[in-house]
Amino acid sequence: MPELPEVEALAQDLRGRLEGRAIAKVHIAAFSALKTFDPPLSAIEGTLVDDVTRHGKFLDIEASGLHLVLHLARGGWVRWRDEVPAVPPRPNSKSGLATRIVLDSGAGLDVTEAGTKKRLALYVAREPGGVPGIATLGPDPLTDEFTVEAFRAILAKEGRKQIKGVLRHQGTIAGIGNAYSDEILWAARMSPFKPADLDEEESEVLYDALRSTLADAVERSRGLAMSELKGEKKSNLAVHGRAGQACPRCGDTVREVSFADSSLQYCPTCQTGGKPLADRRLSKLLK
Structure with missing residues (x-):
């Protein structure tokens, strides 16, 4: 399970790869992963990535005022692809793919989940606090306030x-x-x-x-x-x-x-x- 250090490193890596790029399309391959409906998933398409940050174990891709938030749970991971396939992924396939994020450059991210217990979660929110798990988080143990x-x-x-x-x-x-x-x-x-x-x-x-x-x-x-x-x-x-x-x-x-x-x-x-x-x-x- 990715925890604070791995999610922090993911955020740092993705910040360099995504900042200033446009999110062209988001394909949901596992419908159980999408946990929100307002704003709709389509609202994030066409936005420009401003930053990638972390809240606890949540990964937050901020784009044009919206937040695409991922919780990788126990078996989730993010894989970079220099070029994504032209054909959208099949819904609910056995490949383990949960979500594919396609960038304007043709590169993208595959968000995968191993195992039979599907706990990976994706949210589209106007503010990070709109995600229930983030709203109830305790203090971050690496901040100066955590004395x-x-x-x-x-x-x-x-x-x-x-x-x-x-x-x-x-x-x-x-x-x-x-x-x-x-x-x-x-x-x-x-x-x-x-x-x-x-x-x-x-x-x-x-x-x-x-x-x-x-x-x-x-x-x-x-x-x-x-x-x-x-x-x-x-x-x-x-x-x-x-x-x-x-x-x-x-x-x-x-x-x-x-x-x-x-x-x-x-x-x-x-x-x-x-x-x-x-x-x-x-x-x-x-x-």
């Missing part, structure tokens, strides 16, 4: 909720998903099940881990083409997606806890005092 004091206030409000869920909740903090919440907690040496009501020292440790983990990922991604971003992310993860492998810090085996539709990874030695966390999915099967 350690602001972070402590968030944690105090969340109380006894598990810190993993607090970091992932987009209405609490914008842009952090499953992968980077694992990485942040590993960097902070904290259990994902630890309650959010941290003391002053713990909250500062977690704040520093959050800011440095995300900032480092953004910096590593800076200047990379969109085709390189997935590989860059995967190659630099310490624990997420690495169950069964050695922790790069202590050498212990990275463990996994599975849930209904996701899982988390952690190092027992670094994060839980050497004790493996109970896999609740397996516990239910053994009852």
Whole structure:
């Protein structure tokens, strides 16, 4: 799933490719992806791209006062094409193509989604705040306003909720998903099940881990083409997606806890005092 660092890098890459270009046509290949009807999709056609920005994990293409907003969800991605096919894509084909954005130059973007659960979303809005997911976003963790004091206030409000869920909740903090919440907690040496009501020292440790983990990922991604971003992310993860492998810090085996539709990874030695966390999915099967 693309998270804050990858979406930030996508925005930077697309800004250079799209700025000043006209959007000639937008083809919807998966009708479930389009979430708005006013303004109509046709309103974005013929507009000039002014900027490409990010709101949390939402990608925002601003064009002539309108906003074409993409949420790539779990399996979505954007692929650049130097030349798009002359024939429009077939609706609801099995290729994984959700949307094709055609530019006046003949180049364009293919927005694709892998997997059977179709969660990718496309919006046309007059203002970014008109998109429900953006309207309810929490603060961006890489802005100057996101201070350690602001972070402590968030944690105090969340109380006894598990810190993993607090970091992932987009209405609490914008842009952090499953992968980077694992990485942040590993960097902070904290259990994902630890309650959010941290003391002053713990909250500062977690704040520093959050800011440095995300900032480092953004910096590593800076200047990379969109085709390189997935590989860059995967190659630099310490624990997420690495169950069964050695922790790069202590050498212990990275463990996994599975849930209904996701899982988390952690190092027992670094994060839980050497004790493996109970896999609740397996516990239910053994009852």
